[in-house]
Amino acid sequence: MTALVEVRGLVKTFGEGETVTRVLKGLTVTLRVGEMAALLGASGSGKSTLLSILGTLMRPTAGEHLMLDVDMTVADDAALTAFRNRHIGFVFQFHNLLPDFTALENVIFPTAVQTGRETDGMRQRGRDLLARVGLADRIDFRVPNLSGGQKQRVAVARALMNQPELVLADEPTGNLDSAAAAQVMELIAEINRDAGTTFLISTHDSRIAERCQRQISIRDGVATG
Amino acid sequence: MPYVLKIGFRYLTANPGQSALLIFGVALGVLAFIFMSALIGGLNTMITENMLGNSSHITIEAPEDRVRALLPGGPAVHLLSQQELTEGSILRTADAFEPVIAAVPGVVVTSQVISGSGFLIQGGSTAPVSITGVSAAKVSEITDIAADLIAGSTDISGSNILVGSRLADDLRLSVGKAVPLRSSTGAERVMTVAGIFDLGMGPGGGSAVWLSLANARSLLGMSQGVSRIETQIADVNIADAVADIIRARTGLKVTPWTESNANIQDALDAQAQTGYIVRAFALIIVVIGVASAMMLSTYRRRPEIGIMRAMGASQRFVVAVFLSQGMLIGLLGGVLGAALGFLLVLPYPAVDNYTPGTLPIDIRQGSYALAVLLTTLGAVLASILPARAAAAVDPVQAIGQ
Ligand SMILES: Nc1ncnc2c1ncn2[C@@H]1O[C@H](COP(=O)(O)OP(=O)(O)OP(=O)(O)O)[C@@H](O)[C@H]1O
Ligand SMILES: [Mg+2]
Numbered sequence: 001m002t003a004l005v006e007v008r009g010l011v012k013t014f015g016e017g018e019t020v021t022r023v024l025k026g027l028t029v030t031l032r033v034g035e036m037a038a039l040l041g042a043s044g045s046g047k048s049t050l051l052s053i054l055g056t057l058m059r060p061t062a063g064e065h066l067m068l069d070v071d072m073t074v075a076d077d078a079a080l081t082a083f084r085n086r087h088i089g090f091v092f093q094f095h096n097l098l099p100d101f102t103a104l105e106n107v108i109f110p111t112a113v114q115t116g117r118e119t120d121g122m123r124q125r126g127r128d129l130l131a132r133v134g135l136a137d138r139i140d141f142r143v144p145n146l147s148g149g150q151k152q153r154v155a156v157a158r159a160l161m162n163q164p165e166l167v168l169a170d171e172p173t174g175n176l177d178s179a180a181a182a183q184v185m186e187l188i189a190e191i192n193r194d195a196g197t198t199f200l201i202s203t204h205d206s207r208i209a210e211r212c213q214r215q216i217s218i219r220d221g222v223a224t225g
Numbered sequence: 226m227p228y229v230l231k232i233g234f235r236y237l238t239a240n241p242g243q244s245a246l247l248i249f250g251v252a253l254g255v256l257a258f259i260f261m262s263a264l265i266g267g268l269n270t271m272i273t274e275n276m277l278g279n280s281s282h283i284t285i286e287a288p289e290d291r292v293r294a295l296l297p298g299g300p301a302v303h304l305l306s307q308q309e310l311t312e313g314s315i316l317r318t319a320d321a322f323e324p325v326i327a328a329v330p331g332v333v334v335t336s337q338v339i340s341g342s343g344f345l346i347q348g349g350s351t352a353p354v355s356i357t358g359v360s361a362a363k364v365s366e367i368t369d370i371a372a373d374l375i376a377g378s379t380d381i382s383g384s385n386i387l388v389g390s391r392l393a394d395d396l397r398l399s400v401g402k403a404v405p406l407r408s409s410t411g412a413e414r415v416m417t418v419a420g421i422f423d424l425g426m427g428p429g430g431g432s433a434v435w436l437s438l439a440n441a442r443s444l445l446g447m448s449q450g451v452s453r454i455e456t457q458i459a460d461v462n463i464a465d466a467v468a469d470i471i472r473a474r475t476g477l478k479v480t481p482w483t484e485s486n487a488n489i490q491d492a493l494d495a496q497a498q499t500g501y502i503v504r505a506f507a508l509i510i511v512v513i514g515v516a517s518a519m520m521l522s523t524y525r526r527r528p529e530i531g532i533m534r535a536m537g538a539s540q541r542f543v544v545a546v547f548l549s550q551g552m553l554i555g556l557l558g559g560v561l562g563a564a565l566g567f568l569l570v571l572p573y574p575a576v577d578n579y580t581p582g583t584l585p586i587d588i589r590q591g592s593y594a595l596a597v598l599l600t601t602l603g604a605v606l607a608s609i610l611p612a613r614a615a616a617a618v619d620p621v622q623a624i625g626q
Contacts, residue, residue: 048625052621055535057534057535057620057621058621077540078539078540081534081537081538081539081540082537082539084535084537085536085537085538086537090535090536092532092535092624094528094624096532097532098529098532098533099239099529100235100236100239101235109533109536110536110537112228113228113533113536113537113538113542114537115228116227116228116229117227117228118228118231158536162537
């Protein structure tokens with residue numbers, strides 16, 4: 001399988017001098033196209049840090065980071081922003097949706113922000129995606145009126161809006177009960193199977209990790225698996 | 226609708242109570258701006274109308290050096306020229322110049338005037354008077370004598386004269402009374418009092434004698450020409466510009482009221498400056514209010530800003546969102562304030578009917594569009610720093626909060 005993301009010798013340290021925290025200490029990992037991988041590790045091991053770097057939201061202290069053969073470490077903020085808009089989707093644990101907008105408006109945001117306008121075509125694709133995640137009857141609900149599981153499914157739909165190659169999910173089910181968590185994971189697995197979208201999902205839950213084809217663990221700042 | 230505007234608008238409607246309060250605050254600032262504009266404008270109109278309504282706006286005289294230049298040499302002529310200069314220069318070809326002046330855009334009225342000084346003689350006492358000769362048809366054109374008439378009429382035909390009320394009191398003159406008038410050149414004629422007027426504080430109102438051009442000419446020994454041409458113009462605020470045109474077209478000595486009544490001009494300038502300062506403060510308060518509200522708003526929305534950035538919103542997009550929110554606050558507050566300002570000044574009587582005890586507010590001078598424009602601009606400027614701070618938010622930290 002072809003490599004979608006390659007990181008080699010990734011180093012990330014926070015702070016300086018006495019308070020310096022070395023989180024990633026030469027981490028190397030490759031994600032292949034179409035993979036669905038779990039990211040495991042103790043709390044504080046650096047899962048969120050790695051996802052932020054892979055999502056171009058944070059710059060590594062050192063190391064190589066290639067995605068789609070583009071060197072992410074040399075691109076400027078505007079280039080990274082445009083790249084992530086087209087190629088990377090996110091699902092976070094908290095603060096996932098824009099609270100003053102409806103489910104549909106949230107889903108089409110990644111496309112509308114690109115063109116500066118909302119079009120009927122976008123809205124149609126947004127409705128299809130919401131139907132795909134089982135929320136056809138919640139299209140015009142405002143975010144506060146959605147349940148936790150529904151919010152995460154809206155976030156999944158939004159992550160898919162621009163048909164990205166990679167979706168990064170940081171504890172996407174951390175806030176959900178086991179039934180809702182299972183539903184979201186089922187959805188992710190389906191999308192991975194049908195669309196071939198690559199997923200990297202950080203989690204503390206072994207049942208979720210077991211649903212993925214691959215388990216990557218971070219310990220002492222390096223990855224195994 | 227552009228996408229940034231939609232988001233900016235959504236942010237406003239998301240907290241309707243808070244936004245309404247903010248917009249109302251902006252509107253109050255705009256209200257103060259409009260009230261001050263209407264008040265300063267009204268004061269300006271009232272003062273210029275009161276002070277200038279009864280006097281010449283632009284006065285045209287012969288240039289003094291030219292009078293000398295036109296006169297041939299010789300001792301006798303020199304003597305004459307001296308005398309003329311003390312009496313004021315004579316505008317010899319007034320009849321030729323008057324239509325040229327009347328044709329200048331903005332000029333509403335022109336009137337030829339012969340002026341000088343003399344004495345009214347009544348019984349044993351004489352009273353010094355200023356003598357003003359005008360055409361019988363234009364007696365009330367520049368100075369509205371008809372409006373200030375106490376007794377009699379404004380008829381200055383024949384040997385009729387009009388006298389100021391103080392003069393009439395001092396010499397116990399009444400309408401129909403015959404009284405000798407002696408000019409400074411020594412000529413004397415018995416005139417008939419046809420009317421008594423009171424110009425109040427107007428220039429020389431109390432001791433003035435008004436008569437026809439012909440009588441003034443013979444009494445003051447002015448065989449031809451007049452002392453000056455007086456004019457009134459439609460807009461007293463552009464007197465200097467109109468004066469420049471008249472000067473260019475006639476080559477005469479042209480004096481706008483801004484020079485002859487420089488004290489009024491100074492008072493108006495000071496008043497206008499007060500108005501600018503008060504209005505600037507109103508705008509500054511609006512800007513500070515919007516800036517602090519926008520800082521709070523952007524701070525509260527940090528997690529969302531992080532999400533937008535993660536979804537691929539550029540920093541410029543984030544700036545544009547909050548600038549559009551600020552612009553909408555300014556625009557809505559401005560329009561609301563303009564409407565409230567209009568309603569506030571609506572009950573005040575028109576400046577023309579100003580009665581002491583109220584404020585001379587001119588509803589037409591509220592500067593409504595300017596207020597809305599400046600408020601909108603100010604609100605956008607006020608949002609620049611908060612918007613830039615919002616765009617600089619670190620998405621990882623914001624989302625992790
Ligand atoms: N901005 C920062 N400044 C300083 N230290 C940081 C910063 N961000 C993360 N860290 C530190 O880096 C380490 C890894 O954090 P990270 O959030 O990646 O862990 P995690 O594996 O996601 O943990 P969890 O499972 O609890 O979410 C932690 O010790 C954390 O305190
Ligand atoms: Mg984490």
